[in-house]
Amino acid sequence: MSAPVGPRWAMPPAMAVFTQRLRAAGLDIGSGEAGDALRVLEILGVQPVTRVQAALAAVLVRRANDRATFDAVFERFWFQPIAEPAVEAAPDDDTPAATTRRASGTSAPATGATRALRAQDSDEQEARGAAARGPEPAADYADLSAADRAATRVLARRAGQRLARARHRRLQTRGQQTIDWPATLRASLRRGGELGGFVHARAARRRLRLFVFADVSHSMRQYSALALAFVDGLARCFHGVDIVTFADRAAATSRARPVTGGGTRIGESLAETLARPGRMIDRHTVALIVSDGWDAGDDAVREAALGQLARRSGALYWLDPLADHPDYFASAAGPQHESPHVDRVVAARSLASLEAGIRRLPKLPGG
Amino acid sequence: MSMVFDSPDTLTQALADTGYIIDDELATAVYLAAALARPILIEGPAGVGKTAVAAAISQAMETSLHRLQCYEGLDAGHALYDWDYPRQFMAIRLAEAGDTAIDENTLYSDRYLLQRPVLAALASAQRAVLLIDELDRADEAFEALLLEALSDWQISIPEYGTVTAATPPIVIVTGNRSRELSDALRRRCLYAWIDYPSAAHETRVLKARLPDIEHALAEQISRFLARVRGLDLAKQPGLSESLDWARAMITVGASDLAHERVPTTLAALVKDPADIQALRTHWHALIDEPA
Numbered sequence: 219m220s221a222p223v224g225p226r227w228a229m230p231p232a233m234a235v236f237t238q239r240l241r242a243a244g245l246d247i248g249s250g251e252a253g254d255a256l257r258v259l260e261i262l263g264v265q266p267v268t269r270v271q272a273a274l275a276a277v278l279v280r281r282a283n284d285r286a287t288f289d290a291v292f293e294r295f296w297f298q299p300i301a302e303p304a305v306e307a308a309p310d311d312d313t314p315a316a317t318t319r320r321a322s323g324t325s326a327p328a329t330g331a332t333r334a335l336r337a338q339d340s341d342e343q344e345a346r347g348a349a350a351r352g353p354e355p356a357a358d359y360a361d362l363s364a365a366d367r368a369a370t371r372v373l374a375r376r377a378g379q380r381l382a383r384a385r386h387r388r389l390q391t392r393g394q395q396t397i398d399w400p401a402t403l404r405a406s407l408r409r410g411g412e413l414g415g416f417v418h419a420r421a422a423r424r425r426l427r428l429f430v431f432a433d434v435s436h437s438m439r440q441y442s443a444l445a446l447a448f449v450d451g452l453a454r455c456f457h458g459v460d461i462v463t464f465a466d467r468a469a470a471t472s473r474a475r476p477v478t479g480g481g482t483r484i485g486e487s488l489a490e491t492l493a494r495p496g497r498m499i500d501r502h503t504v505a506l507i508v509s510d511g512w513d514a515g516d517d518a519v520r521e522a523a524l525g526q527l528a529r530r531s532g533a534l535y536w537l538d539p540l541a542d543h544p545d546y547f548a549s550a551a552g553p554q555h556e557s558p559h560v561d562r563v564v565a566a567r568s569l570a571s572l573e574a575g576i577r578r579l580p581k582l583p584g585g
Numbered sequence: 586m587s588m589v590f591d592s593p594d595t596l597t598q599a600l601a602d603t604g605y606i607i608d609d610e611l612a613t614a615v616y617l618a619a620a621l622a623r624p625i626l627i628e629g630p631a632g633v634g635k636t637a638v639a640a641a642i643s644q645a646m647e648t649s650l651h652r653l654q655c656y657e658g659l660d661a662g663h664a665l666y667d668w669d670y671p672r673q674f675m676a677i678r679l680a681e682a683g684d685t686a687i688d689e690n691t692l693y694s695d696r697y698l699l700q701r702p703v704l705a706a707l708a709s710a711q712r713a714v715l716l717i718d719e720l721d722r723a724d725e726a727f728e729a730l731l732l733e734a735l736s737d738w739q740i741s742i743p744e745y746g747t748v749t750a751a752t753p754p755i756v757i758v759t760g761n762r763s764r765e766l767s768d769a770l771r772r773r774c775l776y777a778w779i780d781y782p783s784a785a786h787e788t789r790v791l792k793a794r795l796p797d798i799e800h801a802l803a804e805q806i807s808r809f810l811a812r813v814r815g816l817d818l819a820k821q822p823g824l825s826e827s828l829d830w831a832r833a834m835i836t837v838g839a840s841d842l843a844h845e846r847v848p849t850t851l852a853a854l855v856k857d858p859a860d861i862q863a864l865r866t867h868w869h870a871l872i873d874e875p876a
Contacts, residue, residue: 262613272609273617275610276613277617279776280771282628285778400668402670407687453764456764457763
């Protein structure tokens, strides 16, 4: 490795500090992974830096999303430039680069990546602080600070997990007659080899898919962040997630993306979506409409589309960010409240209302 | 444990000999997985070569590839091992007919043990390659089932005993991130992410996999796909679709993208009607070659 390593530095302490830095940046690294990192360096021997970086990433990174953080920490830890003289390195800066700087009387300027990481660190610390104290439970999401939004996203994911485990309409497993061969054989042996009948296994509960139909029209703009954080929480719990965004028409996509344009036509957009081939919605699918209910479309078309979605899916929920807003009377009379096809309207103006709505969902036994 | 490959470079060359072009980062990760005897979890979009890398490794090592295609409801009986119940029942009946005692040790012996891919890979005399494909399609409970095999290289069979691998297989676990895999599994694996290839890498792959392709056409296709992947499509074409499309173009006799029949081959590249329409809409901008 060609990184500048100071005289009092041996590789194991450096690696220990490096893994500490990664942990501080949010990567989940155990002692086993840190040991693997050392073994990797032993196995590889002297190699180009990019290869060492790739090798350490292979053992220290567990998710693709963590790779950018790893790369930034790696660069800052091992390769901070030592050319420009400036303020002496901080005494508690124990990176190899800092040690070398102290020995040579130089200091590291902030590179673009370093500055970005510092800004990110600052944001993350702010978010962590907010997460620790939690957002104001009854606060309107539209009024939350950036830090509280980050904390809200974390809590929204927890709420999403609860929804994924709820006992939904039409999702009860049917009594399937799967033969439990080991149990049948054991029963047979107990009878001296006499086959007295088959022992049937109880079918496992099938994991559910999620279909999200998300309103991204102008009136939903300030709530879409919470809605997407909520859906992100759900995505980790469901077997597959299909997201369609809509405003005046549907944008078929498996990834959430904004569609500009005013005038919400829920029914027409939903009917268009359901008519497209290849969209898997069955009784093992939980359908979730995210909308404030503003609708400029035809009522009959909307009801027909909602009915079709309700019949095809296992459960149909409506996430309404304005449902419990004290001044939003129009929403209270919106289609989500009138339609017999919607199993439940879940208010999502604030985290408190979202959690309360989720708590009202029927729970699985022991869930 | 003996090293299968001497270095990432030898692995890169060995896979190149099989027609699989691997980038240095993935080669390093795979090399380390083999050297450390650890599974490697490879994630990335569909069609970028996650599954193919396992086949290429087994081909390079001249060893068997045991493939486990995961799906919802997959269980130990289909992934690890099972007993041959019909034959066991037949043995019981024959013993009854012959008025002899039923020996349970015989009943639960190798003779009636069906090796599924994981057990077959562990029990293999030579170092095998085990591909656990699209693990995110299986249930979380199945992930837990795999932990013993992937960390201790052994499978405990209550009626039989513990089967331990003499030589741990090279295990490639793939996923498309359709759901989050557990931390317990991730902790046991090395990790690599394969993204869509760069234009230069894609050209190399096309040349390696399709020796008949003109170099200029391979470059054109690669540049075209780099632009296509910048579009907002329902499903971005991967490397496998790129190869299919190149084969289609060779089949219709197209030597460059301006050939009149090329638009008719788009179904080999994208599989969504809206995406095909999007490519036709942007066609001239996509094939427009800079001077």
